[in-house]
Amino acid sequence: MKSSVIVFPGSNCDRDVAVALKKMQFNNQMVWHKETSLPKSDLIVIPGGFSYGDYLRSGAIAGKSLIIDEVIKAANSGCFVLGICNGFQILTETGLLRGTLLRNESLKFINKDINIKVINNKTKFSSKYKLNQVLKLNIAHNEGNYFTDKNHLDELKNENLIAFKYCDKNGNISVKSNPNGALENIAGIYNSKKNILGMMPHPERMVDSIISNTDGVNIFSSLMV
Amino acid sequence: MKINNDIIEQHGLKLDEYESIKKLLKRNPNLLELGIFSAMWNEHCSYKSSKIHLKKLPTIGEQVIQGPGENAGVIDIGDEDAIIFKIESHNHPSYIEPYQGAATGVGGILRDVFTMGARPIALLNSIHFGSPSHPKTKSLLNGVVSGIGGYGNCIGIPTVAGETKFNETYNENILVNAMAVGHAKKNKIFYSKAKGVNKAVVYVGSKTGRDGIHGASMASAEFDENSEEKKPTVQVGDPFTEKLLLEACLELMRDSSIIAIQDMGAAGLTSSSVEMASKGSLGIELELDKVPCREEKMTPYEMMLSESQERMLIILEDGKEEHAREIFKKWDLDFVVIGKTTSSQKLVLKYHNKIEAEIPLDALSSKAPLYNRKWSKKRLSKNKIEIKKLKKIKLEDALIKVLSSPNHSNKSWITDQYDQMVMCDTVNRSGSDAAIIRIHNKDKAIAVSVDSSANYCKSHPLTGGKQIVCENWRNLIAVGAKPLAITNCMNFGNPENQEIMGEFAECLIGIKEACEFLNYPVVSGNVSFYNGTNKKNIFPTPVIGGVGLINNLKKYQTHNFKMETSNIILIGKSFGHLEQSCFLKEVYSIIEGRPPEINLTNEKNNGECVLSLINKNLVLSAHDISSGGLITALSEMCIGSSIGIKVEKPKKLTNINEYFFGEDQGRYILEIEQKNLSEVEKIIKKNNIYYENVGITQKDYFEIKGEMKIDVNDLFKINNHWYNNY
Amino acid sequence: MKFSVTVTLKKDVLDPQGKVVQNTLNSLGMKNLKSIRQGKFFEIDIDEDNQEKAEKLVKEMCEKLLANLIIENYKIIKL
Amino acid sequence: MKFSVTVTLKKDVLDPQGKVVQNTLNSLGMKNLKSIRQGKFFEIDIDEDNQEKAEKLVKEMCEKLLANLIIENYKIIKL
Numbered sequence A: 001m002k003s004s005v006i007v008f009p010g011s012n013c014d015r016d017v018a019v020a021l022k023k024m025q026f027n028n029q030m031v032w033h034k035e036t037s038l039p040k041s042d043l044i045v046i047p048g049g050f051s052y053g054d055y056l057r058s059g060a061i062a063g064k065s066l067i068i069d070e071v072i073k074a075a076n077s078g079c080f081v082l083g084i085c086n087g088f089q090i091l092t093e094t095g096l097l098r099g100t101l102l103r104n105e106s107l108k109f110i111n112k113d114i115n116i117k118v119i120n121n122k123t124k125f126s127s128k129y130k131l132n133q134v135l136k137l138n139i140a141h142n143e144g145n146y147f148t149d150k151n152h153l154d155e156l157k158n159e160n161l162i163a164f165k166y167c168d169k170n171g172n173i174s175v176k177s178n179p180n181g182a183l184e185n186i187a188g189i190y191n192s193k194k195n196i197l198g199m200m201p202h203p204e205r206m207v208d209s210i211i212s213n214t215d216g217v218n219i220f221s222s223l224m225v
Numbered sequence B: 001m002k003i004n005n006d007i008i009e010q011h012g013l014k015l016d017e018y019e020s021i022k023k024l025l026k027r028n029p030n031l032l033e034l035g036i037f038s039a040m041w042n043e044h045c046s047y048k049s050s051k052i053h054l055k056k057l058p059t060i061g062e063q064v065i066q067g068p069g070e071n072a073g074v075i076d077i078g079d080e081d082a083i084i085f086k087i088e089s090h091n092h093p094s095y096i097e098p099y100q101g102a103a104t105g106v107g108g109i110l111r112d113v114f115t116m117g118a119r120p121i122a123l124l125n126s127i128h129f130g131s132p133s134h135p136k137t138k139s140l141l142n143g144v145v146s147g148i149g150g151y152g153n154c155i156g157i158p159t160v161a162g163e164t165k166f167n168e169t170y171n172e173n174i175l176v177n178a179m180a181v182g183h184a185k186k187n188k189i190f191y192s193k194a195k196g197v198n199k200a201v202v203y204v205g206s207k208t209g210r211d212g213i214h215g216a217s218m219a220s221a222e223f224d225e226n227s228e229e230k231k232p233t234v235q236v237g238d239p240f241t242e243k244l245l246l247e248a249c250l251e252l253m254r255d256s257s258i259i260a261i262q263d264m265g266a267a268g269l270t271s272s273s274v275e276m277a278s279k280g281s282l283g284i285e286l287e288l289d290k291v292p293c294r295e296e297k298m299t300p301y302e303m304m305l306s307e308s309q310e311r312m313l314i315i316l317e318d319g320k321e322e323h324a325r326e327i328f329k330k331w332d333l334d335f336v337v338i339g340k341t342t343s344s345q346k347l348v349l350k351y352h353n354k355i356e357a358e359i360p361l362d363a364l365s366s367k368a369p370l371y372n373r374k375w376s377k378k379r380l381s382k383n384k385i386e387i388k389k390l391k392k393i394k395l396e397d398a399l400i401k402v403l404s405s406p407n408h409s410n411k412s413w414i415t416d417q418y419d420q421m422v423m424c425d426t427v428n429r430s431g432s433d434a435a436i437i438r439i440h441n442k443d444k445a446i447a448v449s450v451d452s453s454a455n456y457c458k459s460h461p462l463t464g465g466k467q468i469v470c471e472n473w474r475n476l477i478a479v480g481a482k483p484l485a486i487t488n489c490m491n492f493g494n495p496e497n498q499e500i501m502g503e504f505a506e507c508l509i510g511i512k513e514a515c516e517f518l519n520y521p522v523v524s525g526n527v528s529f530y531n532g533t534n535k536k537n538i539f540p541t542p543v544i545g546g547v548g549l550i551n552n553l554k555k556y557q558t559h560n561f562k563m564e565t566s567n568i569i570l571i572g573k574s575f576g577h578l579e580q581s582c583f584l585k586e587v588y589s590i591i592e593g594r595p596p597e598i599n600l601t602n603e604k605n606n607g608e609c610v611l612s613l614i615n616k617n618l619v620l621s622a623h624d625i626s627s628g629g630l631i632t633a634l635s636e637m638c639i640g641s642s643i644g645i646k647v648e649k650p651k652k653l654t655n656i657n658e659y660f661f662g663e664d665q666g667r668y669i670l671e672i673e674q675k676n677l678s679e680v681e682k683i684i685k686k687n688n689i690y691y692e693n694v695g696i697t698q699k700d701y702f703e704i705k706g707e708m709k710i711d712v713n714d715l716f717k718i719n720n721h722w723y724n725n726y
Numbered sequence C, D: 001m002k003f004s005v006t007v008t009l010k011k012d013v014l015d016p017q018g019k020v021v022q023n024t025l026n027s028l029g030m031k032n033l034k035s036i037r038q039g040k041f042f043e044i045d046i047d048e049d050n051q052e053k054a055e056k057l058v059k060e061m062c063e064k065l066l067a068n069l070i071i072e073n074y075k076i077i078k079l
């Protein structure tokens, strides 16, 4: 499988995700944002970080870069696209995913291990997880408070497009297990064709048992199936 | 403008210093030149009060590649790897504008590290605030923490450890010390010494604005009531630009284009150009018309003294200009050749084709004033505290007081605001004795910790100085690292005061003795004087940042208990020293007496023995004993794991508070699996180490037989209450 | 020609910043604060003397970058 | 009574956000943008009919919380 990681000025999880992809046997390439064409890839990853400092709105400026037009084209033709954290924010700014990520309810940056529940395991990104499986991943963001309008929320539910929800370690989804105020504890969503996944938690931080655990592995390895 | 006494004073120069300037120049300086002298001769840049003392520190060892004198210290961690690190203060700016002050403190120390060719891999900080009830403390705490996080998170370097203390001595003068640690290849280290005549001097990074003009002088002048009204142009940090600068510099460093490189820190363009040229015994000539400016009509004076952030000065090899320019263009950064090296040994500044300043470089560096200020010794306190005469308190109540106090409360309110995981090499995050960072792609790691003990240092600076080095050493040992070297940040009051100067001199002697004994050299550091207001000085607060090596990631340790029914061993002798302890402070508000005594021989033997046990994989968890004594350390081991303990009352010491809260030094707690106990005891005895079997781990309850029994979850709540409700 | 632009969250969009600011002000004792919402403000200077053209440019900036039209409104004022 | 408040960076204070926005707009082809600086905007509604008193309250909010007077200026407008 071939993958591309898009690097924006201010991306800072680009190396981390490249390490994870390599570990999962992807043949990965880094793609600088000023490029005007994408190498042929099965998976495009937009990594976490602070593209353009997250100044103005997180993800807004990266959403206007040259390479993004290519990402949109590839996504529309069915290529898999994974946006992690800042990558998720960028995907919403480009319109590839709907809704937006507002400031955390606490107005504070939050870095900690949290639990999320697999809400849909019938996609290319999640087939190796069990339905309702509880994962421990790490979040690190200022703006992870997912928000969308009522119509879209209904659509997300009806079409099973919610990927993950924040929960506690026993899988309970509640206000208490919501770290940032996200609407209905939403931690990640798909587009309607389910070839684009945006998520706030960082799966690439959970692929190495020396550092943490390996709960993030299957996001990448499901794609290999 | 004619230079009069007022102007001289505003520049932080004494009249006799001005006379020396005239002598060195053999004429009167103009205002630009005066500004340059004031920047280079102030305490911050010249170290004029501290130099003769700092010279005594041990700075060499087989692990040292570069000691003090460069942007940061460099040590050897085996293979082709080097670690580059330094700590620096940003106290005064952070008090005026906590967010930006702390943020630019982090930005500044990062540049010191990557200017030497290292990719930064960890950030640490030591932050000291006034009493929690002081009206300013809360917003200062909020601002500083979000400023530190704001910068580190954005640039994408994990903030992994630190310390946070409250003490009313910092009410009017908080401390914000930031430390950065980077990794480089041993054969790819960059220095600031210029070489060769007629080499291009290149300015890269952000544009120059009117930020922090007089910032360097501000950091060296005491606050007075008006200082808040002075509203100096505060420097605003731009971590995004710094990230670009970091990547661009590291990219340029891949080949051999750079002769010398230096970040523009305090006193910006002035100190960087002067230092690079004078280290190389060269001259330097700058054309100020070429300096990229952010504002209109900036004067040479403003350009030379601006402290705008995120800028660097590079001296390039011939023929590399276009190659370097391409790299900086790729990263959207300014890149301008603003001058050249000369053989004149002078700093020459040209503007609009006119020479605006011409100063012999030695006048700014080697001939800068040097003071051997008067200092007085401090005696050990003779006040004895009769613990038996104090009102009785139950052990459990005292423990609750300590664990719920601001200084001992769990810091996750702070550390959750820092990205600790980015770069995916953080093996052990904040919350333990030391953080552990893996060397990328390797099986080894470094351990890092920062420590200070202002109360001990105030009471007896010599002992205090020794104590922090030892505590820092112990924190590294406790995670299974071999301590290699330290950096230090000396935060003190007004050095013109004999007593304060004494505190400084004696703390340094203490640091020196401990470092020498432990083979723990000082490779970098920073001095911050004039911390205080209206003649009220802060407690002497040296901060030690240590780096240790874990050669094999299968052999490190954390402080959380790992299982039930294992044995708990206490290494080191307990004498029950309570003077200057956290127990007396939190329970009785007494801050008196002497600090605990330091026995360097025991310290070393105990530590080496603990390290060898960890290296033999005989230890399940380890924790050093520091402020709060044995019982606090035991609680921390439980809180981290939800496993409880059952501990016997002491056999020898009669006073239970002395036993459990005493702050005797050189001690550790080890958790040992039952089946390994006899082997461990054999090794300890063979090494002639004093130890006690204090009890075992058990399910759920923290129990001291016949004294107290409390649910570990309750301890957790007690320990986590304060920050969330402040 | 100089303009100012304000960008505000649409009415039904949650405003976490405004909410926290409001709580803080209330806890500082300002009880008669009914509501506060936070937005962004820009001061723009453009090199164009024709007002109509200039305004068109500013509008383009807003739509292309300064505001996220899904959740935000903007307002342009000539200075 | 309703007010709007704008909070802007003082002159000579670095505006990293404005700088990036400016570069982006320029690279999107808007060459005649001379400068753009970013600030904050608040819409405030208070329960107070006396204009003088109301304005005093808003001023207090600005000084206590909304603006950082070390680096920012603020301006209050009655709506």
Ligand SMILES: Nc1ncnc2c1ncn2[C@@H]1O[C@H](COP(=O)(O)OP(=O)(O)O)[C@@H](O)[C@H]1O
Pocket: B125, B126, B127, B159, B160, B161, B162, B163, B164, B411, B414, B415, B429, B430, B431, B432, B433, B434, B450, B451, B475, B626, B627
């Ligand atoms: N400002 C801070 N930033 C990061 N980590 C911090 C900060 N303050 C405290 N910590 C972390 O909290 C833990 C407890 O701190 P401290 O009580 O000073 O530890 P020790 O006594 O072992 O030196 C340590 O792991 C330390 O790294």
Ligand SMILES: [Mg+2]
Pocket: B432, B433, B475, B624, B626
């Ligand atoms: Mg410790």
